[in-house]
Amino acid sequence: MSGTAVSDDHFRPEKSPYDHRDYKYLTLDNGLRVILVHDEQAIHSAAAVGVNAGHFQDPEEMQGLAHFLEHMLFMGTAKYPQPSDYGDFISQHGGHHNAWTGTEHTSFYFDIQPEYFSAALDRFSQFFIAPLFEQKWIDKELQAVESEYRMKLTDELRRLYQVHKETANPEHPFTKFSVGNAHTLADSDQQTTAQRLRQFFSDWYKAEHLSLVLAGPQSLSELQQLATEWFSVIPEGGAELNYPQVPLYTEQQLGVRIHVRPLKQACRLILSFPFPSINDDYPYKTTSFLAHILGYEGQGSICAELRQRGWATALSAGGGVSGSNFKDFNFNIQLTENGLEQIDEVICLIFNGIALVKEHGLKKHYYAERQQMIGLAFRFQEGIRTLDLASQLAINMLHYEPEHSITGDYLMRNLNIDKAHELLQVMQPEKARVTLIHQSLPVNQTTELYETAYSIHDIDEEKLAYYASPLENSNLRLPPANPFIPERQNPLPLREPVRHKPALVPSVASLQAWHLQDAQFRVPKGHLYLSLSLPHATVRRSAFACSRLWCELVLDKLNERCYDAEIAGINFNLYPQQSGISIHLSGFSEQQPALLSRILSELTNFEFAEQHFNAIQHSLYHNWLAVNRHKPINHLFTILNQELQRGCFTAQGLASAMPEITEDFFRQQLPILFSDMNVRMLIHGDWPVETARHLTSLVTQKLRLKRQPAQGPLREVRLLEPGKRELNYSYLPHPDKAVALFCQGQSQSVVEKASFLLLNHLVSPGFFSQLRTEQQLGYMVGSSYVPMNGRPGLLFYVQSPHAELATMESAIDQFIQQFCEQLPTLDNDSWEDAKQSVLTHLEDKDPSLRIRAQRLWTSIGIEDYNFDLADKLAAEVSRISLQQLVQFAVERMLQSASSMFLTCEPIKETEDTPEDD
The missing domain is CATH 3.30.830.10 (Metalloenzyme, LuxS/M16 peptidase-like)
Structure with missing residues (x-):
């Protein structure tokens, strides 16, 4: 055949x-x-x-x-x-x-x-x-x-x-x-x-x-x-592809200003230009190159200048809708309130940056730098799951020439000067679409769908001329040579003895550093994880809000000063988590130690500009007010964590703490937050143990770690009472209703975790089929295994635009009852298939250095210092009998269930009043 x-x-x-x-x-x-x-x-x-x-x-x-x-x-x-x-x-x-x-x-x-x-x-x-x-x-x-x-x-x-x-x-x-x-x-x-x-x-x-x-x-x-x-039996023939023959915008829809009034607090500018199709330019990536140089965030960039003047906090370039005969090139800018007031100057500054690139930016060395990094990214691309690879290639086949189905996303042959000039020629004020998003903007019409209030009008000739003129006192300049581009393009040699699990590196008592030189993924890359446990950051919401505010302030400084590292293939992130602050560096390993040193210096340098403090505080406050207020299911997930885990706070609760965080209060709190610090660290990649020792010393010195361990934050989970169901009701300005049921495990044992994993696998398909497909209770229906600090649990959820809360609650209860009644009748083949499916996931090999680093870091976080929890779970899954699981299901979900029902229904929002914790 x-x-x-x-x-x-x-x-x-x-x-x-x-x-x-x-x-x-x-x-x-x-x-x-x-x-x-x-x-x-x-x-x-x-x-x-x-x-x-x-x-x-x-x-x-x-x-x-x-x-x-x-x-x-x-x-x-x-x-x-x-x-x-x-x-x-x-x-x-x-x-x-x-x-x-x-x-x-x-x-x-x-x-x-x-x-x-x-x-x-x-x-x-x-x-x-x-x-x-x-x-x-x-x-x-x-x-x-x-x-x-x-x-x-x-x-x-x-x-x-x-x-x-x-x-x-x-x-x-x-x-x-x-x-x-x-x-x-x-x-x-x-x-x-x-x-x-x-x-x-x-x-x-x-x-x-x-x-x-x-x-x-x-x-x-x-x-x-x-x-x-x-x-082979899929038939031939079909309709002829009817690609669009008209432009995405009429002439009357260019050179316009659009106001959009959002439901949530927002202050954004989207400056768009109507490029023609870029599909045939994929071997040269001209648009990507322009986005790279115009979206640069280092000193002298459009982004840096906007931030320096207090007009914006973030900028990205190049995104936008694209298709067979169109491509929007967008500048997407997070404005400050001051930036909104100075919007014409903001737009003028962007056009000044475009003019600079037109005149001096189309140089081969700028393109070659980007070309080199894309080439390295392709050569040492991360392994991905087979599923992701298949879905990606299937779409690539519809975009690229057959021989480029794999390489098409990475090709950068040479600078296509003619195409670059053609695209830059489009970037003129009279062809721009200026979209402003803010609740205070005047609007005069509403969309037919989604009821969005907006207005659109022409930009007058005087403003168009102003946008094309030089802005006074501009410090714009093109990027310098990138010092973070790696010179070493091969992994460091393996040192004997070869290990397959991390080992502790000697250090002070308040630092626990783990190191593994990876013997399988032989690439010049690595991952550095640090968790800064800050006991004083989780005692109350104002302290946690300060730690989050500090993260944003540090990132605000680092995004400009370390942007070169990011475009040279070193990614970094700084984020708050339940017990304090985490730092993650990833990518090419050669320059990561230098970048970590710079980050740690900024972390302990408690100086900041007043305008940056005010802008970020304002942004965080309104973001917290808006989080999950229009996403009922996500809101319930947040409430569940806040109810059961020490150190978790709702976004609305954090917002309510923000008014007391003045600049003076914040300055007083920072030294307290960073006292009594414990640090966990993972050094994983091609680095040998000597580098690990150097990094351990660097962290100890930069963070001034003590030789004696401090009292770490308690990682507590509130235990629900067996046989009793707790209820939690909440309200959101969203037309949908939502219900979630959480069944909590009664121990942290391996058998408890393995049993919940099996239950989730057996429950999930039927729950979706019954409540989503058969009963059509809502679009978002599902169940998931939810561990909280080592204690397992099972979560059922439904969000519906039409079903009553009582109907959804009853449907969940009825499903669980029927599931427990039918589970003993499961045939042996189906039971063995279920166990094998869970075992396959537990025994799944790491497809990449990134996935392995995530797994190892997760193990450290749950104190699995033998890095063998998956093996223990697999052994337990293999041992569990159907009779044991039937008894477990009845006890954990019916007879002795330690459970919490959470519900959310609509309420008309009259004002942005934050909820208390």
Whole structure:
């Protein structure tokens, strides 16, 4: 069969010399393009299909159809008619699946244990061969799409996106309603929804419009046989691709100023320019290069100048919507209130920066620097999960030439001067779209969908001329040579003896430093993790708010002074966590010690500018007020953590503490916060032990660590009383209601954790199928394993735009009752499959240095100093019998459940009053 269903079009795509996988590109006789990936290290096999059609192909009279079709393909096929047939099979055998719909593409993907790959492909391929589109499931899934639409009614990005659509060219398919709802997808007088679905499927879900990736430990010949066996029957033909023929904006929609009034406090500027399609420029990455040089954040940059003048706190360049005939190039700027008042000067400064790049920035050495870093990123790219690789390649096949399916994201051949001049020529005031987002702005109309208040008007000639003029006292200059670009491009030699687990490095008692020179991932990279346990930062919310404010102030300084390190492949982050502050450095290892020294110096330098303090305090306060206030489920998750974990505070509680944090109060608190510090550290990468000792000494000196350990913060979890259910009610300005049930483990034992892992695996598919697919209670439905400081638990949640709280609570209770009743009837094969699926995840090999570092750091955080918790859990999972799990499920979820029910319902918001803890 494989000999007759594959054309002669097959070859090996270009790949990195450090990529251990083997690839093969081929075309089946029906025109389906396929990439096969043999990865002998893969634990899972994965498949992905890309579709060269998205919501741009929606008929005008039924917008959202492409997205709805994506949903409906999961709702049964001729060979496997039950909607649960596919998802349950994937979940039962240790896999995951998902899909998404974009403007011009759609993607479907899954992974699974390799021995079940063929059977899963049988089910998966039927999506593209014989979907049923049964009326029963059309009616039910319409409710799901309606729920998805309503869930996003208060989502600020979706509301802003709708303003974008309504101020673009109405003849362009970008302006269509991509999500759809019960109204746009209802039967029409001309055609039913089912007829439209079948027509869309017939037009676009044909072999020549699809791409397929199969990846796993199977050989290339085995994968080719699977591709041929299951996908050769996808029919040829289909509609001709109808790329947009009109521009994204009319002339009247350029040189305009748009005001958007958000629901939450925001102060942003988006300055957009309408580039033509950049798809054919991917070998040169001209747009990426311009974004790199215009979005530079070091001294002399547009961003640095804006921050120095107190007009903005952050800037990014280059993002924006893109497609087959358009690309928005955006400057996205987080303004201060002062910046909003000086908005014309802000815009003028940006155009001054553009003029500087036009005149002096198109130099080969600037491009070569970026080219070098992209080349290193490609050569030493991080390993990714087989599932992520498959889904990424399937879409790449629709964008790039076949030989560039892997390399297309990294190609930078040379500076395309003509293209650069063409794009920079577009960046003129009369072609700009200035979007301002703030609650105080005057508006005069409302979008048809999402009810976003906005206005749009022309920018007058006088302002256009001002924007093009030089700004007084400007200190703009182009970036200097980057001192952080690594010279060493090979990993440091391995030192004997080779270890596979971290070991402690001798240090003072208040520093616990672990080191591992990785023997498997031989790349010149590393990860440095530091956790600064600050007992005084978690005693009350004002102290924790100070620690968060300090993190932001330090980052504000470091973002400018260390930006060169970031664009040279060294990423850093500083963030508050439950017990204090954490620091993470990652990327190329050569310059990380120097960067860590600089960061630690800033961390203990308690000097800051008053205007930066005020701007960041203001930003944090309003961000905290807004967090989760329009996301009921996320709000419940936050409440759960705050209720059960010491040192956790709600965002609204932190906001309420902010008024007492004056500049003087803050200065007084900092020395107290950083006293009695304990530090944990992980040094993982290609560094030998001598470097680890140097870094340990550096941390000790810079942080002035004591030789005696201080009292660390207590990592307490409040225990719920067995057999009693606690209730927690809250309210949000969101139309949806939400319910969550948390069942807490009664010990931190390995058997307790292993049992909850098995329970979660068995519960999840049925819970989603029953409450989401069958009962259609809401779009967000699920369950998850939730450990809190070593104590396991199981969380069930539902968010709904229409169901009552009592209905959702009852549905969760009924499901748990039925699950416990049916669990003893589970057949032996299904039980063994469930155990094997959990074991596969526990025994999953680290795919990259990054994932291994995360795992090791997590182990240190939970005091698993033997780094073998996964092995212990696997051994316990193997030992547990079905009878033991049945008894455990009844006790933990019914008879003696230590549980908390959390609910959230709508309330009309009258003012931004923070909630108390």
